[in-house]
Amino acid sequence: MNTIERLTHNAWRPLLTALAATGLVLAVGLPVAAQEEAEAAETPASNAPEPPDLSRWQCWNCPLVYGWRGSVLFGAGYVSDDYAEFGNYRGLDQQGFYGALGVDLTWRAEDARYLDIYGERLGLNSRTLDIETGKQGSYKIFLGWDQITQHRADDTRTPFLGAGTSNQTLPEGWVLAGTTDGMTALEENLRGIDIERERRTLRLGVEFGGKSPWRYRADVRRTTRDGNAIRGASFIFRAAELAAPIDYQTTRFDTSIAYVKDRWQLEAGYNVSLFENDNQSLQWENPFTGIFGAQLGQLAEPPDNQFHQFMLTGSWNQSRYLSLAGQVAMGRMTQDDAFVQPTVNLDLVNPGLPRANLDGEVDTRIVNLRATSNLTRNLRARIQYRYDERDNDSPRDFYTQVITDTFVTGEVANEPYSFDRTSVDASLDYRVFSFLNLTASAERKEMDRTLQEVEETTTDIYAFQARTNLFERLNVRAEYKREQRDNDLDPALLGPEVNPDLRRFHYAEKDRDAFRISADYAILDNLFAGVFAEIADEDFKDVLIGLSDARAESYGLDLSASFSQNVSAHAFVVFERLEADIRGADNIDGATWFATQDDEFRTAGVGVNFDDLPGKWAHGAIDLSYAAADGDIAIDKRSTASPEFPRLKTRRFTLEASLERELRENLNLRLGYLVGKLSEDDFFRDNVLPGTVPTLLSLGEQTPDRTVHVVSAMLRYRFQ
Amino acid sequence: MQIRQRLTEYARGMGFAAAALAVLLTMQSGAAAQEEDQEEAPRWVTLGDDYMPEYSRRGADECMRCHGDEDSAHLNAVFEGPHGVMADERTPFGGNQCEACHGPGGDHTGRIGFGEARPPMPAFGPNSPWSEERENQVCQDCHKEQKHGFWEGGTHQRQDVGCADCHDSHVRRDPMTVASTQSETCVGCHTEQRAQLHQAYSHPIRQGEMACSDCHQPHGAPNEAMLSSPTINQNCYECHAEKRGPFLFEHAPVAEDCTNCHKPHGSNNPAMLTRRAPLLCQQCHSRVGHAGIGRSPNDLPSGNPSPFLLSGSCTSCHSQVHGSNHPSGSILNR
Structure with a gap:
């Protein structure tokens, strides 16, 4: 089905529905609006006061601030241990001293010119710095630097030379074997390789505005990512885990021009995203005894790609009776990176390729529209229409497959995947009494896909919500939502080698029920409590193979208190449970099994903050959080007696405290303490050393179980 | 899953909710008892959004007579931030000063009789009579940029969230504009997300490296989950190109x-x-x-x-x- 057909067939139908519904709202709303406006016209003139005589409003007593304001923080800290998982995103992964630097400064001139500098963790390799300058109300220029480090593991080991690069070879004297226990040179050749990467983003932007309704904005961002990631690399049923290289650059350019008036506005924007990868492929030597000359393997790295999008956004508040808002976007994703050869096995004849690159092209078309109307003071209506199309125009060809650089099989055609989805939802909010609001909504979603066993799914969602503040200090909300999804499954399209009973969960017919209740209560003027409970149950109908049931429940309580203007505290506790039932079969004509995965989370935290206490204590904070999770996986394989999987556990405890005291007029001393304890039990990784699995040469990543302490002492110089 | 087991768990969930509600209602009854002897509502309460006194005679100078002392230092930080720039006519202090946001303060700053309660400012103050919707309108009268144009009909607007519930205009730097402090405000309501951010694998929000607004547009974007980009995948590709x-x-x-x-x-x-x-x-x-x-x-x-x-x-x-x-x-x- 081509694009026009799809649009005609699918997009227009809900769009027409939306338009009809909008027309209905207008048909009802506008007469009401006209009547109310007429009534308003009959009432006495507006009660708006006379505008003030601003010539008398001199603001002599206003403590206007010009020059520098803010503070600079500098000092040193100490990390007690190397701990990759703790340092993840924090930059505190290595034992030893580090420089601590932060800045929070603003300079203002009387004529509205300003310079704003804000930076955190500047002495670490996870840091951020933003500088903005301009003339308020006229223009601004901003420059930003953001650096994030991600540390996954520091206990991983590999025998490959060049680990983390695009060409990984085996050391001299390596002994090939069919399984890892025969690799007699493995242990002596294992070297540590940390799994980590870093993301650095430089951002530059300008904005022009002011009194004119025109607004102009341009923003360019260059993100560089380098480091490595774990990637499996296989030969038939043998695999090695590699530290694959990450050398990515993404350049993003956004520009827009907008026209902003009191009641309406329109913005046209153009977005470009260019992705470049320094590595086209990753080659590695087969550490196992290769068959058919398979000594070398090659993986394709993510190809360079581009995305261009033109977007029009706007809103119009005609009156309280009608507001329209929406966005229309048309984009194109392209990719024409040259293909690597089907195999690097010199013993095989490389099959010919139908083309040198994919010449891939995907067009995206997106429409999000919303109409809102306050039909009366107590009745409010909303209609939304959404359309999202991914039209994959990439050429379709047949490619001869060389399985894992080992042997040549038949041809396989690539399957350029296209879809479009539309949704229309309408809702009504009715204020029954001053203390009771009811909301009812209905939504229909339709999704059409290509090249799948399910080409169309239709989902209907109905929701009801009640909100009440019957008592002055208590707000209660309750919501029930029902979702039903149907499809046009054609099992024949599953293919001859796929279990005919398979129903993929994201296409499968299902019923989903969700109920949520929450309440906020002001126990005292300075003490607030909130509770919530939520249950959701998904029943995937007709599923003999695949995800058949999923269920989620969560409960929570949070408290917040302010003991004075300068002291506040908060606490929360949340319990969450996720359950899933999965049905499978060892082959396609029986031998079924039944598995469950149940995850249970318990999270709690408490914190106290104070400012400007007597005794020159300028600031203090203590924040404690605890997160525990247990995961249970069980499988019932035709009642075969089997031991149980060990429980998956994570425990994370973090305590962060800081204390700041004024030493003299402009100088404070800030002391900080951070302790983190993280432990995990994960049978997928625990005790799986590089040679543990006969047919998998792993990196031997183990789960963490360590505690780390960080202390810091800093001086804060205040500009005031 | 067995129906009986499901029913049992539903019942447990409902029981938890009912128990929590009962506790809250019990506490409420105590609070309500204290409020029985309310005096007749003053006119600003009965007028609500229509309460529109005259402006004060001297603007902020009048306000500063009482609110310029050390106890009000936290309010006066407004002069360090973007709302306190007199040379920018769009800001409060380029126009009607404190009363640009708080509404006309003629009653509040005027003379009152002995024993009379001082009338509140119409908006953004203790006992202010203007509704949250009316207060939001005050902000939107100036903040008309595109992202705010989506407010009407957005999820937060429909759930009666006020601008001041998240933003602090009396500071040099609004915590909502800083990645490391923004999420504290968001998770104040989104308790489940707060718990999920603490799970073993999450985006670096609790470490302060990401803000909720890196993915979400909380002012009411018309797409799914109020995302910054038009679709979920486009949102993810922003960082994972x-x-x-x-x-x-x-x-x-x-x-x-x-x-x-x-x-x-x-x-x-x-x-x-x-x-x-x-x-x-x-x-x-x-x-x-x-x-x-x-x-x-x-x-x-x-x-x-x-x-x-x-x-x-x-x-x-x-x-x-x-x-x-x-x-x-x-x-x-x-």
Whole structure:
């Protein structure tokens, strides 16, 4: 089905529905609006006061601030241990001293010119710095630097030379074997390789505005990512885990021009995203005894790609009776990176390729529209229409497959995947009494896909919500939502080698029920409590193979208190449970099994903050959080007696405290303490050393179980 | 799952909710008792949004007579921030000063009789009579940029969230504009997300490296979940452009919706996956060969350690789950 057909067939139908519904709202709303406006016209003139005589409003007593304001923080800290998982995103992964630097400064001139500098963790390799300058109300220029480090593991080991690069070879004297226990040179050749990467983003932007309704904005961002990631690399049923290289650059350019008036506005924007990868492929030597000359393997790295999008956004508040808002976007994703050869096995004849690159092209078309109307003071209506199309125009060809650089099989055609989805939802909010609001909504979603066993799914969602503040200090909300999804499954399209009973969960017919209740209560003027409970149950109908049931429940309580203007505290506790039932079969004509995965989370935290206490204590904070999770996986394989999987556990405890005291007029001393304890039990990784699995040469990543302490002492110089 | 078990768990959930509600109502009854002897409501209460006194005679100078002392230092920080710039006519202090936001203060600053209560400012103050909707309108009268144009009809607006519930205009730097402090405000209401951010695998929000607004547009974007980009996948590709493709061999659920496999607010599974492989993959893959075989504890290191279960499981071989550009990569292993 081509694009026009799809649009005609699918997009227009809900769009027409939306338009009809909008027309209905207008048909009802506008007469009401006209009547109310007429009534308003009959009432006495507006009660708006006379505008003030601003010539008398001199603001002599206003403590206007010009020059520098803010503070600079500098000092040193100490990390007690190397701990990759703790340092993840924090930059505190290595034992030893580090420089601590932060800045929070603003300079203002009387004529509205300003310079704003804000930076955190500047002495670490996870840091951020933003500088903005301009003339308020006229223009601004901003420059930003953001650096994030991600540390996954520091206990991983590999025998490959060049680990983390695009060409990984085996050391001299390596002994090939069919399984890892025969690799007699493995242990002596294992070297540590940390799994980590870093993301650095430089951002530059300008904005022009002011009194004119025109607004102009341009923003360019260059993100560089380098480091490595774990990637499996296989030969038939043998695999090695590699530290694959990450050398990515993404350049993003956004520009827009907008026209902003009191009641309406329109913005046209153009977005470009260019992705470049320094590595086209990753080659590695087969550490196992290769068959058919398979000594070398090659993986394709993510190809360079581009995305261009033109977007029009706007809103119009005609009156309280009608507001329209929406966005229309048309984009194109392209990719024409040259293909690597089907195999690097010199013993095989490389099959010919139908083309040198994919010449891939995907067009995206997106429409999000919303109409809102306050039909009366107590009745409010909303209609939304959404359309999202991914039209994959990439050429379709047949490619001869060389399985894992080992042997040549038949041809396989690539399957350029296209879809479009539309949704229309309408809702009504009715204020029954001053203390009771009811909301009812209905939504229909339709999704059409290509090249799948399910080409169309239709989902209907109905929701009801009640909100009440019957008592002055208590707000209660309750919501029930029902979702039903149907499809046009054609099992024949599953293919001859796929279990005919398979129903993929994201296409499968299902019923989903969700109920949520929450309440906020002001126990005292300075003490607030909130509770919530939520249950959701998904029943995937007709599923003999695949995800058949999923269920989620969560409960929570949070408290917040302010003991004075300068002291506040908060606490929360949340319990969450996720359950899933999965049905499978060892082959396609029986031998079924039944598995469950149940995850249970318990999270709690408490914190106290104070400012400007007597005794020159300028600031203090203590924040404690605890997160525990247990995961249970069980499988019932035709009642075969089997031991149980060990429980998956994570425990994370973090305590962060800081204390700041004024030493003299402009100088404070800030002391900080951070302790983190993280432990995990994960049978997928625990005790799986590089040679543990006969047919998998792993990196031997183990789960963490360590505690780390960080202390810091800093001086804060205040500009005031 | 057995119906009885479900009913039992529903009942437990409902019981929890009912118990919590009962506790709150009990506490409420105590508070309500204290409020029985209310005097007749003053006119600003009865007028509500229509309460519109005259402006004060001297503007902020009048305000500063009482609010210029040390006790009001936290209010006077407004002069360090963007709202206190007199040279910018768009800001409060380029116009009607304090009363630009708080409404006309003629009553509040005027003379009152002995024993009379001082009338409140119409907006953004203790006992202010203007509704949250009316207060929001005050902010929107100036903040008309595109992202605010979506406010009407957005989820936060419909749930009666006020601008001042999240933003602080009396500070030099609004915490909502800083990545490391923004999420504290958001999770104040979104308690489940707060818990998920603490799970073992999550985006670096609790470390202060990401803000909620890196993904969400809280002023009412008309797309799903008020995302910054028009669709979920476009949102993810903002930072993960290498997953965008198009690839020669695609993995349809990936191109369709990243949340088919990932939980963006946090998960107990590496890579924020919804489940562990191989079960994650076996939700959709059951065919001739090894894909459908149920993996049991016999595949642990204590038994016959299996690559189909341990370490990366399916991804130890099929590592290109986001798509492959290799001519021999139809099964996403090249």
